[in-house]
Amino acid sequence: MPNVLSIQSWVAYGHVGNSAALFPLQRLGLEVWAVHTVQFSNHTGYGAWRGEIMTPEHIADVVEGIAERGVLNRCDAVVSGYLGGAPLGQVVLDTVDRVKALNPQALYACDPVIGDVGRGVFVRPGIPEFFRDYALTKADLVTPNQFELAWLTGRPAVTSLEDAIAAARELLRHGPRAVFVTSLEAGMPDDRLGVLGVEDESAWLVDHPKLDVNLNGTGDAITALLTAERLLGSAFADGLAHAVARMFTLVEATHAAGARELQLIQAQDRWFEPALRLTPRQVA
Numbered sequence: 001m002p003n004v005l006s007i008q009s010w011v012a013y014g015h016v017g018n019s020a021a022l023f024p025l026q027r028l029g030l031e032v033w034a035v036h037t038v039q040f041s042n043h044t045g046y047g048a049w050r051g052e053i054m055t056p057e058h059i060a061d062v063v064e065g066i067a068e069r070g071v072l073n074r075c076d077a078v079v080s081g082y083l084g085g086a087p088l089g090q091v092v093l094d095t096v097d098r099v100k101a102l103n104p105q106a107l108y109a110c111d112p113v114i115g116d117v118g119r120g121v122f123v124r125p126g127i128p129e130f131f132r133d134y135a136l137t138k139a140d141l142v143t144p145n146q147f148e149l150a151w152l153t154g155r156p157a158v159t160s161l162e163d164a165i166a167a168a169r170e171l172l173r174h175g176p177r178a179v180f181v182t183s184l185e186a187g188m189p190d191d192r193l194g195v196l197g198v199e200d201e202s203a204w205l206v207d208h209p210k211l212d213v214n215l216n217g218t219g220d221a222i223t224a225l226l227t228a229e230r231l232l233g234s235a236f237a238d239g240l241a242h243a244v245a246r247m248f249t250l251v252e253a254t255h256a257a258g259a260r261e262l263q264l265i266q267a268q269d270r271w272f273e274p275a276l277r278l279t280p281r282q283v284a
Contacts, residue, residue: 001029001030001031002030002031002076002077002231002232003030003031003032003033003071003074003075003076003077004025004030004031004032004033004075004076004077004078004079004227004231005033005035005063005066005075005077005078005079005095005099006018006021006022006025006032006033006034006035006078006079006080006224007035007037007059007063007078007079007080007091007092007095008021008034008035008036008037008079008080008081008082008220009036009037009038009040009081009082009084010034010036010037010038010039010040011040011041011042011043011049011051012039012040012041012042012051013041013042013261014042014043014216014217014260014261014262015216015217015220015221015261015262015264016043016216016217016220017036017037017038017081017082017217017220018034018036018220019217020217020218020220020221020224020262020264021079021081021220021221021223021224022034022224023264023265023268024221024224024225024228024246024264025224025227025228027268027272028225028228028232028272029232030228030231030232033066033071033075035059035062035063035066036054037053037054037059037082037083037084037088038051038052038053038054038084039051039052039054040052043216043217045216053084056085056087056088056090056091059088059091060091060094060095063091063095063098067098072098072099072102072103073102073103074103075099075102075103075106076103076105076106076107076231077106077107077108077109077227077230077231078092078095078096078099078106078107078108078109079109079110079111079223079224079227080092080108080109080110080111080135081111081113081219081220081223082111082113082123082220083113083123083127083130084124085124085126085127086124086126086127086129086130089127089130089131089134089135090134092135093134093135093138096108096138097138107140107141107227107230107231108138108139108140108141109139109140109141109142109143109223109226109227109230110131110135110136110138110139110141110142110143110176111142111143111144111219111220111223112131112135112136112142112143112144112148112152113148113219114127114128114131114144114147114148114151114152115128115147115148115151116145116147116148116183117145117146117147117183117185119147120147121151128151128152131152132151132152136152136171136174136175136176137174137175138175139175139176140176140177140178141176141177141178141179141180141226141227141230142171142176142178142179142180143179143180143181143182143219143222143223143226144171144179144181144182145181145182145183145184145219146158146164146181146182146183146184146185146186149164149167149168149171149179149181150167152167152171153167153170153171155167158186159186160186160187161184161186161187161188161194161196161205161283162187163186163187164181164184164186164187164196165196165198165203165283165284168181168196168198168203169198169203172198172199172200177199178197178198178199178230178236179196179197179198179199180195180196180197180198180222180226180240181194181195181196181197181198182195182218182219182222183195183218183219184196184205188207188210190210191209191210192207192208192209192210193207193208193209193210194206194207194208195207195222195240195243195244196283197236197237197240197280198284199236201284202236202282202284203282203283203284204236204237204240204280204281204282204283205280205281205282205283206240206241206244206245206278206279206280206281207278207281208244208245208248208276208278209248211251211252211255212255213251213254213255215251215254215260215261215262216261217261217262218247218251218262221247221250221262221264222243222244222247225242225243225246225247226239226240226243228243229242229243237280237282238280240280241277241278241279241280244278245274245276245277245278246271246272246274247271248274248276248278249267249270249271249274249275249276250262250263250264250267250270250271253266253267253270253271254267
C-alpha cells in the first residue's frame with residue numbers, strides 16, 4: 001500500500017485542500033499522512049470563515065514528529081497544493097528533500113496554485129515565483145491549470161492545443177517527469193473541457209462535457225486522483241483517463257445535487273466506479 005504525505009489546507013466544513021484530497025486517496029487504497037497548513041471552518045469562497053493559519057515552524061515540527069516515528073523511508077509521495085506564503089513552500093521542499101534522501105523513488109506531486117483564467121493571479125506576492133523558480137525543479141508531477149501553465153512559461157496566454165503541448169514540454173525541461181494541464185479550454189470545442197498529459201515525447205488528451213459549475217477543491221481532488229494512478233502503477237494514458245472519468249463523475253454528481261461542495265462522500269460509489277468511459281487520444 002503506497003503512503004502519501006499530503007501537506008495542504010484543511011477545512012472542517014466542505015472539501016478543499018486536504019479535505020478534498022484525503023478521502024479520494026484513501027478510497028483508492030492509499031495510506032495518507034495529512035499535514036494541515038490551515039485549520040479553517042470553511043473555505044474562503046464563502047467570504048467569511050474562522051480558524052488559524054499554521055506557521056512554517058509548526059508544519060516543520062509536525063513533519064519532524066512523523067520522521068521520529070521512523071517512517072519517512074516508507075513515504076512514496078509528497079503532495080502539496082495551495083501555499084499561504086513562500087516560507088511554507090520552503091518547508092515543503094525541505095520535506096521533499098528529506099523524503100527523497102531516504103526513498104529516491106518517492107514522487108513529489110505539486111499543484112502550483114497561482115490563479116485562473118478570468119481571475120488572474122490570486123495568491124500572495126512571491127508565491128508564483130516560488131513555484132516557477134524552485135518547486136518545478138523538485139517536482140516529479142505538476143498539475144497546472146491553463147492560466148498557470150501560461151504564467152509558469154512566461155506566455156501571455158495559452159491559446160491552442162499545440163501551444164499547451166509546447167508549454168507543457170517547456171515545463172518538463174525544468175525537471176518534472178509529467179505535466180497534467182487541467183481545465184484546458186484552448187483548442188477544445190465550446191462544450192468540452194480537456195485534461196492534457198505530457199511526458200517524455202508523448203502527449204495525451206482526455207476531454208469531457210463542460211458543465212456550468214463553479215466549485216472549489218476540484219484542483220486538489222484531480223491532483224490526488226492523478227497521483228494515485230501513478231503510485232498504483234497505471235499506464236500513463238490509462239491513468240489519465242481513469243482519473244478524469246472519476247473527477248468528471250464527481251463534478252457531475254455535485255452539479256446534479258445542486259450542491260456547492262464536492263459530493264465526495266455521498267457520490268463515492270459513482271465516482272469510484274464511474275459508468276463513463278473516456279478514451280485518451282494521443283495528440284503528440
